[in-house]
Amino acid sequence: MTAPASEFRRGWPVVLAAASGAGLGIAGLLTYTAGIFAKDLEAEIGLSRTALGAAFFGTTVTLAIALPLVGRLVDRFGPRWPAVFGSVSLAIGFALLGTAVDSVPSYLAVMAGIGFFAACSAPVAYTRAVNAVFDRSRGLALGFTQVGIGVAAMIVPPILAGVVAERGWSAGYLALALIAALGIIPALALPGRGDTVAKTASDDSQLRSPLFFGLLLAFGMMALAFAGLLTHFVPMLREAGLAAQTAGTIAGLIGASVIVSRIVVGWLADRLEAPRIAATCCALCALGCLALAWQGAALAWLGAIALGTAMGAEADLIGYLTARYFGMANYGRLYAVQYASFMLMGGVSPLWVGALADATGGYAAPLLVTATGLGIASVLFLRLPRVRSRPSHQVPGQMTA
Numbered sequence: 001m002t003a004p005a006s007e008f009r010r011g012w013p014v015v016l017a018a019a020s021g022a023g024l025g026i027a028g029l030l031t032y033t034a035g036i037f038a039k040d041l042e043a044e045i046g047l048s049r050t051a052l053g054a055a056f057f058g059t060t061v062t063l064a065i066a067l068p069l070v071g072r073l074v075d076r077f078g079p080r081w082p083a084v085f086g087s088v089s090l091a092i093g094f095a096l097l098g099t100a101v102d103s104v105p106s107y108l109a110v111m112a113g114i115g116f117f118a119a120c121s122a123p124v125a126y127t128r129a130v131n132a133v134f135d136r137s138r139g140l141a142l143g144f145t146q147v148g149i150g151v152a153a154m155i156v157p158p159i160l161a162g163v164v165a166e167r168g169w170s171a172g173y174l175a176l177a178l179i180a181a182l183g184i185i186p187a188l189a190l191p192g193r194g195d196t197v198a199k200t201a202s203d204d205s206q207l208r209s210p211l212f213f214g215l216l217l218a219f220g221m222m223a224l225a226f227a228g229l230l231t232h233f234v235p236m237l238r239e240a241g242l243a244a245q246t247a248g249t250i251a252g253l254i255g256a257s258v259i260v261s262r263i264v265v266g267w268l269a270d271r272l273e274a275p276r277i278a279a280t281c282c283a284l285c286a287l288g289c290l291a292l293a294w295q296g297a298a299l300a301w302l303g304a305i306a307l308g309t310a311m312g313a314e315a316d317l318i319g320y321l322t323a324r325y326f327g328m329a330n331y332g333r334l335y336a337v338q339y340a341s342f343m344l345m346g347g348v349s350p351l352w353v354g355a356l357a358d359a360t361g362g363y364a365a366p367l368l369v370t371a372t373g374l375g376i377a378s379v380l381f382l383r384l385p386r387v388r389s390r391p392s393h394q395v396p397g398q399m400t401a
Contacts, residue, residue: 008141011133015141017189018126019148021083024183025121026063026090028152030114031056033176036160037097040169041107051104053350055111060347062115063122064340070119071336075329079125080190086120087183093118094180098173121183123149124336127319129190132328136270139320143266146315150259206326206334211385215325216338218278218380219318220345225373226285226310228349229366230254233307236363240297250300257308258315265313269320278317279381285310286374293367310374318342324387 008015022028034056041047073082093114101107126145134141156179164172206212229236233254237247261281268277288306291299322335353366360366 007134007137011130011141013189014129014133014191015144017186018130018145019151021087021121021148021183021186021190022123022126022145023148023150023152024180024186025083025086025123025126026114026118027122028149029090029094029156029176029180030059030118032153033157033160036157036164037169037172040164041101044169045101045103045107047104047107051108055108057347057351058108058112059115060343062112063119064344066116066119067122067124067336067340067343068333070122070124071331071333073120074125074128074332074336078190078192079129079332080187080192082120083125083187083190084184086118086122086125087180087187090114090118090121090183091177091181094173094177098170098177121180121187122339123315123319124332124339125187125190127335128328128332131319131323131331132191138323139266139269139274139316140263141266142319143262143264143316146262146266146312147259149315150255150262153255206330207337211325212334214380214384215321216341218377218384219314219338220341221373221380222278222282222310222314222377223342223345224349224352225370225377226289226307226349227346228351228353229289229307229370230311231350232353232357232363232366233304236292237297237300239363240300242297242300247300250304253301253304254308254311257305258312261309261312262316265316266320269317274317274321274324274387275381275384278313278321279378281310281313282374282378282381286371286378289367289371289374293364293371314342321384321387 034052038047038049038052041052070082070086093110096110096113097107101110123145127142130141130145131138156176159179160172160176163175234247234251237250242250265277265281285306288299288303291306292303318338319335322338323331326334353363353370356366356369357363
């Protein structure tokens with residue numbers, strides 16, 4: 001039996017727990033369900049679209065602030081108990097949205113609290129558990145872990161929409177709280193403190209390394225360049241003349257592409273150089289953006305697939321490259337900083353896309369700027385060193401190709 005097959009025979013319970021936990025965490029349940037409640041909250045408490053956007057940006061900021069602390073906790077205590085705390089906090093947060101929100105300020109406050117206290121339910125603990133078990137097939141295992149988020153994004157929103165339609169938005173949030181509480185089960189199945197490894201370098205030495213900053217810059221530029229188009233994709237297609245139903249159907253290709261790309265990119269990362277895979281995904285997404293700018297709605301399907309591929313690749317490769325370059329000693333904190341940067345840049349991206357679209361009267365300019373930014377990100381990835389010539393425990397120094 002091959003080594004990868006042996007790894008999956010031994011580690012499939014960890015992958016299953018990690019995929020389920022990630023899907024039932026903040027990454028799988030918050031973003032993809034918020035729109036279901038927006039119309040009812042507008043009528044009930046006067047929540048405008050601007051306030052909704054501000055709430056999500058505030059949540060992103062508090063999440064980014066909390067993530068380095070989450071990484072420290074995971075490195076010190078193992079992934080299990082931080083993940084359990086995150087699931088409990090997320091469930092409490094959703095319950096508060098359904099019972100304690102009676103104004104826009106209270107909605108903003110609860111959302112910010114969810115970002116901070118439920119940060120432990122983000123993928124930090126789950127990818128840590130998977131990376132500790134898998135080596136030869138680490139990329140594919142991480143891909144399956146991230147698929148859990150996509151599955152939750154497909155299954156949970158229709159369920160909640162039915163609850164909200166029949167029983168109202170408050171009952172919908174309580175149902176979402178129950179779903180989040182189910183995340184306690186896979187969290188308890190994660191390895192405990194005994195999974196920790198001996199440290200090979202201080203946190204600060206790795207955080208200060210040129211390679212860490214190079215990785216941070218590459219993924220940050222990638223997220224800043226393309227993530228905003230995910231939010232504006234349907235409005236962009238509507239502006240191009242497509243009906244709402246048609247635009248929504250095409251946008252659904254993004255989700256499908258994310259799921260497929262997470263598995264394919266993970267499989268490829270176990271066989272090819274991961275930085276070059278990232279650079280290729282950036283280049284393909286840039287071509288998709290140029291196709292949208294050139295042909296508009298006629299090539300919208302290609303743009304949707306390109307955006308989904310980039311999103312799936314980034315989610316996979318952040319954890320993979322962090323583990324390969326820096327080892328597992330301080331993985332929690334290092335990955336948390338990378339993931340926080342990704343979240344922040346992803347939160348800022350819709351702002352510049354919307355502002356530029358308003359200033360130029362359309363999405364042609366944002367698409368061209370996105371393609372340029374992805375080109376820069378591709379170059380940054382190509383400057384990263386090879387991973388297969390670097391032992392996973394080695395502390396990297398110079399960022400030479």
